[in-house]
Amino acid sequence: MSSANPLLDAWKTPFEAPPFDKITPADYRPAFDAALEKHRAEVAAIASSTEEPSFQNVIEAMEDSGRALDRVSSTFFNLAGAHTNDELEAIERDMAPILSRHDSEIYLNDELFRRVDALYQRRDQLSLTPEQNRVLERYHTAFVRSGGGKPEAVKKRLAEISERLATLSTTFGQNILADERSWTLVLDSEADLDGLSEAQIAAAAKAAEDRGLAGKHVITLSRSSVEPFLQSSRRRDLREKAFMAWISRGEHSGANDNRPLVAEMVALRAERARLLGFETFAAYKLDDTMAKTPDAVRGLLKQVWAPAKTRAAKERADLQELAARQGDNIEIEAWDWRYYSEALRRERYDLDDAEIKPYLQLDRIIEAAFDTATRLFGVTFKERHDVPVYHPDVRAWEVTSADGKHVGLFLGDYFARPSKHSGAWMTSFRNQERLAGEIRPIILNVMNFSKPPEGKPALIGMDDARTLFHEFGHGLHGLLSDVTYPLVSGTHVSRDFVELPSQLYEHWLEEPEVLSRFAVHHETGEPMPEALLSRLLAARRFNQGFATVEYTASALVDLEFHLLPSADGLDPIRFERDVLEKIGMPRAIVMRHRTPHFSHVFSGGYSAGYYSYLWSEVLDADAFDAFKETGNIFDPTTATKLRDYIYSAGGRQDPHDAYRNFRGRDASPEALLKKRGLNAVDLATAEV
Structure with missing residues (x-):
């Protein structure tokens, strides 16, 4: 051509x-x-x-x-x-x-x-x-x-539905980006900066400069900008303003209103399912996953919902007590949770995000992700400056095997900018295969970390570091693929299996053996003090009730939308509210992704599938135990099995078989509850 x-x-x-x-x-x-x-x-x-x-x-x-x-x-x-x-x-x-x-x-x-x-x-x-x-x-x-x-009339309608859904999905995502671009919180005075660390102030100054507001400070709706602000700002009025803007993306009347798009998409998906012989879209979608049925998904979500709510209620009571001790005569609201939670974490574990970030340099965390891959799978990474990239911030590395053979090309695009959709993801420019010769992959990781001022190192939080390891786990799934046919290459696996390689990879970040080597101070080069490292790791399960509730609520709302047999006259916001009321959503916690900006579900591939992160977490918690049981988190025999049956296998076998081949048995859900630190409770009390 x-x-x-x-x-x-x-x-x-x-x-x-x-x-x-x-x-x-x-x-x-x-x-x-x-x-x-x-x-x-x-x-x-x-x-x-x-x-x-x-x-x-x-x-x-x-x-x-x-x-x-x-x-x-x-x-x-x-x-x-x-x-x-x-x-x-x-x-x-x-x-x-x-x-x-x-x-x-x-x-068709x-x-x-x-x-x-x-x-x-x-x-x-x-x-x-x-x-x-x-x-x-x-x-x-x-x-x-x-x-x-199917009959011709059915096929014609199915094609019409698919075409309309494609348009709606594209518009949904563009509307979110438009809302994110159009909103900024300008911090005009010293009082507006109260509570922010030097690094946060520098990042806010850089964000302002990038938007033509040099000399000012700006908070954006990028998670890496707004969440640290919510954790640190002493200005409750500004926290509320930022939080409300963050959770209302896509929910404003006008050109960027995603509410009617959601209603139409849910209706079209339900119609598609009926045409294909299923009662609901959830039944249709889950029929081709590990879970198989909505009941199986509901059972998993129910298993964590009750203990998560119990833990979250205790966490909220602790935050309320802390606020009272500090003389703040308030009722804890959603825009307060992160602020007082961070204060409580400092009190209990003597931890301050401003103390941790200097040890979490982006470049060193990238090195940690690479080194972990080297120790597990023998691959090495060499930065290349001769590869054309689409933005100056994008970096490229050649990946080679232990015997020096080319494995693939890895690209990293780490910083937020107005031209980039929010979130973090892995994708590819080319997938591995052997049908057309030895085709090697080109894999891309995209993130949205706050960019530092020129000449300053990029310092990230622990959550950002986990995100980097998570997406790099997806990246390895693509890079290490070893199949013949494109259809089953890399991440082309069941939706509720695809998160296993990424979530499993996060475990290595939190191991002292990794952090003690790569968490070094950006100015002195000194490793993170052992006492600080111990406190950081001890706090891993802190606030897990909150984290589990905000995620599980999103998964349940997604499931309930797609269990509707039809959606005529659907008001998405009222439906969301009704579902949350039914399951007893804690008042001071908001869904991790509210419906009008739930891009996983309405502009991504996770419709009726947001549960899959939790489903895969059962697998990843159990899988990491396989390494722990050997006494060596880099055990060569276990790593070889992990590569052969999970990371390199793509979709060439049923995911249940793939996991059994690696672990020797099915996964145990108890590992998930242990990982999140959730105590078992009477599950019959869960209103799910």
Whole structure:
């Protein structure tokens, strides 16, 4: 597909990385059009073939098709998330329904489905490898769950629903970004800065400078900006103002109002489920996960909800008592929780975030993540400055194996900016596979840490450090992938299994063996004092009632939205409120992600699936125990099994089998409660 378009030409860059220095927004739409046309022709040739269906001329041909479209799409959508602008957002809105229509044309193609189904029905006679059998099964499942074989009228409506949902999802995400861009809390006076550390003040000054407000200080709606402010600011009025803005993103009348979008999406998802033979969208979505049923998800959430509420009630009473001792005649509200919780943590554990951050340099935590991977899996990281990147803040590392072979390219984009969507995520510009030769991955981690002033080190909090390890765990899942077929490469696994490699990786950060080496003072180079390290680790379970309640409430609201058999006349905010009232949501805690900005569910892939973080946490807590039981958190034998059955295996086997192969048994939920420090209570009292 040689042309004057850099997206379609051969990429003669190091590691064949995207040539960002040559790509302009004007290149994307022509590249999409050309790549779509090519993919349509490839699929048509597979569907219309007169040869007897075989794994090679159907499944492998499908896997080998659409490569130009994959390359254009991954490049475009990664920029649309991490460094967007008005031009890219317009293209994103245009392309969402077009790409959805294209997928529907493939998965609702009768001729193609017949060929896939013919192979599936005689799969036991095809002498397939286990991976090939898995790929065939996944293709057949994808066709059936998309409506393959349904009557024409049903397929037509399913395609319409998918197209509309794609548009709504794109708009939902762009509305959140627009709200985040448009709001800032300007701190005009010294009094406005009361309670903030020097590092926080410097970060607020940098945020102001980036927004053309040099000389002022600004708090943004990035979690790495607003949460530290809520923890530190002594100005209760400003805490309330920042908190209310934070939790009301997407909930304002006007162009960025996400409430009607939520109602329409829930209704469309319910209709799609009914057309495919399921009572609810949750039943449809969970049928293809480890959990399988809404009842299984509800059971897991119920198991932690009661002890979490009990713990949170005790935590709130402690905060109320602290406020009284300090002479603050207030009732603890949601915008107070983080402030008094941080004060109580200082009192109980002699910990101050301002004391901890100087030891948590971003560069050193990156090194810690890399070193952990080296000790577990033998891979090493060398920074490269010759790889084109899409923003000056992006860094690139070549990853090599213990024997010096190229494993992949890892990109890190760590700082918040107005052009970047909030949150943290892992994605890829290219996935590992062997079908088209030895294709090595290009993996990207995106975060939103506050950028320090020029010449100053980036200092992050412990939660930020966990986020970095979490996303790097996803990154390793992509980098270490060792499969033949693209469909099962890397993170292409069940939604409630995909968080296992990332959440498991977080455990190593909190081990003294890691922190004692990499938590060093940014000025003196001295390691974190042993006493401070001990206090930091002792406080790991502090405030876990709050953390578990805010997460579990979000998961329950997500589930209840998608258990609606229909959603005519749905008022999303009232529905959210009713669910929270029913489960007994503590008054001073707010969902971690309220409905109007719940991007995981309404612009991501976690609809009816936000529970999966907790489901995977059962696995990760149990999996880390496998290392603990050996007495060595880097035990080579256990690490080899972890790599072989989890990190490198992609989706080439059923996730239940993958975990059993690693652990030798199913996971035990008790490890989760132990990890969170939640005591068992009478679960019958849980109003779930």
